[in-house]
Amino acid sequence: MCSMHYFTPKRCEATSKIMYHDQQIAWQAAEQSRIERGVELWVYRCQYCGQWHLTHRDPALNQAVGHFKRSQKRYSRKKGYKPRHR
Numbered sequence: 001m002c003s004m005h006y007f008t009p010k011r012c013e014a015t016s017k018i019m020y021h022d023q024q025i026a027w028q029a030a031e032q033s034r035i036e037r038g039v040e041l042w043v044y045r046c047q048y049c050g051q052w053h054l055t056h057r058d059p060a061l062n063q064a065v066g067h068f069k070r071s072q073k074r075y076s077r078k079k080g081y082k083p084r085h086r
Contacts, residue, residue, distance in 0.1 A: 014048035026052035 009018040020026035023043055030041040033054070041054040 012046055012049045012051065012053065015046060015053065017046070017053040019046075019049060019051035019053065021051065023052050026054060030054050 011017065012019050018029075020029060020043075023045075026043040030043055033039050033041050039056070041056060042058050043052055044055055044059045045051070046053050
């Protein structure tokens with residue numbers, strides 16, 4: 001009887017994403033995913049564990065969108081809502 005051994009990648013405790021030791025290995029994994037599954041992924045360094053992860057969102061666009069969202073005024077979907085002016 002032959003038992004197969006499967007590699008279980010280490011995962012970040014904060015994000016549950018696979019941890020890559022360096023940026024080059026993460027880019028290789030992203031390229032392999034693009035070839036095998038047709039999925040475009042980007043690489044970024046995790047602020048929690050300091051290792052490298054893959055993401056579906058382009059980090060350059062993510063930063064631009066995040067900045068835009070913070071600059072918008074708060075609003076409510078309630079009908080007739082008028083914000084207080086202090």
